[in-house]
Amino acid sequence: MNMPAIKTEPATAIVAPAAASAVTPVVSMTPKRPPRAEKYAKMAKDTAVRVVPPLIVIALLMLFWELVCRRTGSTLPPPSRVFKDTKELIFDPFFDRGGIDKGLFWHLSASLQRVALGYSIAAIVGVALGTLVGQSVWAMRGLDPLFQVLRTIPPLAWLPLSLAAFRDGQPSAIFVIFITSVWPIIINTAVGIRNIPQDYRNVAAVVQLNPLEFFGKIMIPAAAPYIFTGLRIGIGLSWLAIVAAEMLIGGVGIGFFIWDAWNSSHISEIILALFYVGIIGFVLDRLIAGLGKIVTRGTSAG
Amino acid sequence: MHAYLKLDHIDKTFTRGNATTEVLKEINLTIDKGEYVSIIGHSGCGKSTLLNIVAGLTDCTNGCVLLENREVNSPGPDRAVVFQNHSLLPWLTVYENVRLGVDKVFASSKTRSERDAWVMHNLNLVQMAHAKDKRPSEISGGMKQRVGIARALAMEPKVLLLDEPFGALDALTRAHLQDSVMALHQKLGNTILMITHDVDEAVLLSDRIVMMTNGPSARIGEVLEVPLARPRKRLELATNPGYLKCRQRVLEFLYERHRFVEAA
Numbered sequence: 001m002n003m004p005a006i007k008t009e010p011a012t013a014i015v016a017p018a019a020a021s022a023v024t025p026v027v028s029m030t031p032k033r034p035p036r037a038e039k040y041a042k043m044a045k046d047t048a049v050r051v052v053p054p055l056i057v058i059a060l061l062m063l064f065w066e067l068v069c070r071r072t073g074s075t076l077p078p079p080s081r082v083f084k085d086t087k088e089l090i091f092d093p094f095f096d097r098g099g100i101d102k103g104l105f106w107h108l109s110a111s112l113q114r115v116a117l118g119y120s121i122a123a124i125v126g127v128a129l130g131t132l133v134g135q136s137v138w139a140m141r142g143l144d145p146l147f148q149v150l151r152t153i154p155p156l157a158w159l160p161l162s163l164a165a166f167r168d169g170q171p172s173a174i175f176v177i178f179i180t181s182v183w184p185i186i187i188n189t190a191v192g193i194r195n196i197p198q199d200y201r202n203v204a205a206v207v208q209l210n211p212l213e214f215f216g217k218i219m220i221p222a223a224a225p226y227i228f229t230g231l232r233i234g235i236g237l238s239w240l241a242i243v244a245a246e247m248l249i250g251g252v253g254i255g256f257f258i259w260d261a262w263n264s265s266h267i268s269e270i271i272l273a274l275f276y277v278g279i280i281g282f283v284l285d286r287l288i289a290g291l292g293k294i295v296t297r298g299t300s301a302g
Numbered sequence: 303m304h305a306y307l308k309l310d311h312i313d314k315t316f317t318r319g320n321a322t323t324e325v326l327k328e329i330n331l332t333i334d335k336g337e338y339v340s341i342i343g344h345s346g347c348g349k350s351t352l353l354n355i356v357a358g359l360t361d362c363t364n365g366c367v368l369l370e371n372r373e374v375n376s377p378g379p380d381r382a383v384v385f386q387n388h389s390l391l392p393w394l395t396v397y398e399n400v401r402l403g404v405d406k407v408f409a410s411s412k413t414r415s416e417r418d419a420w421v422m423h424n425l426n427l428v429q430m431a432h433a434k435d436k437r438p439s440e441i442s443g444g445m446k447q448r449v450g451i452a453r454a455l456a457m458e459p460k461v462l463l464l465d466e467p468f469g470a471l472d473a474l475t476r477a478h479l480q481d482s483v484m485a486l487h488q489k490l491g492n493t494i495l496m497i498t499h500d501v502d503e504a505v506l507l508s509d510r511i512v513m514m515t516n517g518p519s520a521r522i523g524e525v526l527e528v529p530l531a532r533p534r535k536r537l538e539l540a541t542n543p544g545y546l547k548c549r550q551r552v553l554e555f556l557y558e559r560h561r562f563v564e565a566a
Contacts, residue, residue, distance in 0.1 A: 199389035202359050205377040207403045207457070217402065221393040296393075 077268050085268035100252055100260065108276060110252040111242050114170070115284075118177025119238045123231060126182045130189025130230070131219060140190070151183035155241035159248055169249035173242065180241040181234035188233070192226025193219055228292030235288050239281045305332035305368070306493055307356070307461050312365035314351055325351050327519040329365070331512060333461075338487055338494045340504040342552065343514030344560070349497045352514075353465050356495060357383050369460060379407045382454035386466040388446040390438040396449050397434040400424060403457045424456040425449075427486060444475035451483070455490070464496040468503065477536065480507060488533055501556070505548045506534060513555045523560060526551055 062079050069078035077085065093105035132139045133147075158179050162172040200222055204214050220227075246255025254273055261269035312329040315322050325348040333339050341349045354360035356367055358377035366373050369380065382403070390399045400421045408417055425431040428448040433441055438449070447467060454462055467483075468476040484507060487494060498504050504511045508528050515523040528548050530539065539545040 197389075199385060199387065200391060202357075202377070202383070202385065203389050203391065205359060206357065206379060206381075206383050207406050208378055209406065213406075218391070221391070224393075 077271070082268040082271050085266070086272040089269065089272060100250075100256065102252060104254075104257070104273070104276060107252055107254045107257045107273075108280065111246060111254045112280070114173050114246075114253070115177055115235075115238050115242050118174040118242075119181055119235060121174075122178045122180075122182040122185060122234060122238070125178075126185025126230065126234065127189050127220075127227060129182075130186040130227070131193055131215065131223075133186065134190035134193025134223070135219075144190075147183060147186060151187070155180040155237075156244050156248070159245055163249075169251055173245045173249050173253075176241050176245045177238045181238040184233035184237065185227070185230040188226045188230025189223060192223030195226070196222045224296045225292070228288065228296060232285060232288045232292065235284045236281065239277075239284055243277060306335040306337075306370060307333040307495070308368040308371075309352075309356065310365050310368060312352070312355060312362045312367070314348065314355065314360070315363045324519045325517055326355075326362075327521050329522060331522065331525075333493060333495060335493055336491045338496070338507055338509045339512060340496045340498050340508040340510070341512045341514060342498055342501065342504045342556070343520065344516055344556065345499060347514045347517045347520040349514055349520075350465060353383070353463055353495065353497050356461070357381050357463050359383075379403060379457035380460045381463055382457045382459035383463045383465060384447070384450045384454045384467045386469050388438070388443075388450040390446055390449055390453075392438050395435050395437055396430060396441070397421060397425070399438070399449060400453045400456050403453055407457045421456060424452040427455060428452045428482065442475075444471055444479055447471065447479060448482070451486070455486070455492075460493065462492045462494045464494060466497050466499065469499070476503075481536065483507065484532075484534065501549055501552045504552060505545060506536065506539065511548070511552060513552065513560075515560050524555055 066078045066080060068074065069076050069081075083090075089104055093103040095103045096106060129143070133143055134140070155176050158176050159172060162175040162179075163169070166172050166175065196219065200218050204218050209217060242253070243255040243258065246253035247259040250256050250259075254277060258270055258273045261267075261273065309329050309331040312326060313324070314326040315324045317323075329352060331339075341352060343349050351360060355362045358367075358374055358381065361375065367375065374381065390396075391402070394402065401417070404412075404417050404421050404424075408420065412420060422431055422434070425434055428451050430445060430448045430452060433445060433449075438446055441449070447470075451467070464483075468479055471479065480503060483494075486492070487507075496504075496507065505528055511526045511528060512522055513524045513526065514520050526548060530542070530544055530548075
């Protein structure tokens with residue numbers, strides 16, 4: 001009964017490409033072009049809709065700032081002055097005159113390295129502890145009150161303690177990053193694990209996955225959207241904390257750069273540094289969000 | 303007689319705080335190898351609880367479940383479940399969803415390529431091989447349920463447990479899938495225990511229909527043999543007196559003697 005159907009298939013398959021190649025240049029080129037142009041026009045329009053309003057707002061704010069700070073005796077420099085003062089820093093971020101007299105690139109990269117290390121440790125520890133707390137009622141009862149208290153401690157309050165423990169600025173700063181960003185990761189992971197539908201647990205039980213397989217094949221993918229929410233909050237917090245911590249520990253880093261500029265009354269340099277800090281914080285947030293989007297692809301829809 | 307699957311004096315009570323609710327009482331049922339048995343009852347009568355007990359996902363309070371004279375009280379691939387809401391893992395493809403169980407069950411008995419062939423064989427059985435690289439969100443509800451059936455079949459279960467497998471589907475898809483399940487049962491000779499609340503479905507598919515009384519303390523009210531020859535054809539049965547009689551019996555049980563009080 002099925003035989004004729006199977007036989008005819010290869011035949012049509014052989015005919016199809018030949019026919020297609022002969023026909024396509026004539027038929028498909030002309031009607032396809034107008035929609036493509038339309039598509040580009042639409043894309044351009046969509047981009048404009050999103051890009052133009054912020055540009056207008058920024059321009060207006062700059063103008064306002066310029067007008068307010070231009071008056072003689074104003075405490076802060078206007079944007080034109082900021083640009084003039086920091087031209088060297090903007091156009092040559094890579095200079096290195098030894099000590100802490102370095103380009104902004106080196107300061108930012110030192111800060112980013114600390115964040116990368118502290119945040120990576122926080123991500124690993126946070127997901128592990130979050131899984132434990134989400135999976136075990138006992139661990140939750142025991143650890144959750146502790147977490148709820150510890151997470152309210154401001155990042156900088158940890159710094160003296162960690163300086164006392166590590167007796168060095170570098171590990172102390174990394175510890176502050178870690179302790180700041182670990183709580184949202186723990187808490188969100190725990191919520192994600194607790195919210196794994198019973199259905200998935202039943203599937204795992206019927207298939208008889210062992211705990212390790214259950215962790216890798218069910219828990220992590222099922223909780224991934226929550227985990228990434230925690231990771232995203234965590235990266236934001238750690239970038240907040242690093243600037244403050246570096247102001248106190250000194251050395252190379254964007255936080256100390258700001259503090260140093262303040263001590264030398266280079267207000268324009270502070271403004272430039274704040275601009276960079278904001279942009280990098282934004283990029284870090286987008287980075288984690290984008291990563292989350294790739295990893296959790298398909299997880300949300302049932 | 304030698305029962306293949308035996309439910310022996312099963313009671314189930316749920317306790318929450320001081321309140322205890324008796325859900326199931328004195329459930330005795332024996333199922334032969336290759337038999338297709340349906341459990342029908344109003345919602346809330348504990349039929350899903352009963353299936354979960356057989357699957358090992360819920361513990362019973364008293365009594366036991368015997369499979370080939372051996373007690374089973376934890377879940378396992380020998381009693382594979384097709385869940386009502388398909389329960390496919392959304393981050394895996396259709397193929398990977400089936401493969402997950404196959405890799406566990408045949409870890410030592412089949413080579414890698416044999417397992418791959420076995421997965422494809424089972425996807426072919428439910429006519430889903432064409433969608434093997436799709437994710438569950440990209441296929442229709444009926445297709446998801448087909449994959450769910452393939453996943454269960456691929457574990458080569460001794461008993462296949464179907465938990466209202468067609469409940470969430472539209473009538474046409476449901477009919478189509480019922481025919482598929484009938485064909486598979488015919489071909490593979492599985493022992494099947496199915497939960498349903500659809501009278502026509504129960505009569506069409508089953509060798510025996512177990513009718514449950516309303517909860518709390520639901521019991522088996524009546525067991526009806528369906529003496530219709532296989533293969534059964536939906537259209538021919540519509541006028542078959544034997545079919546109509548069975549249907550009548552189940553309807554009487556559900557709507558006259560054990561009406562669902564809360565529904566009114």
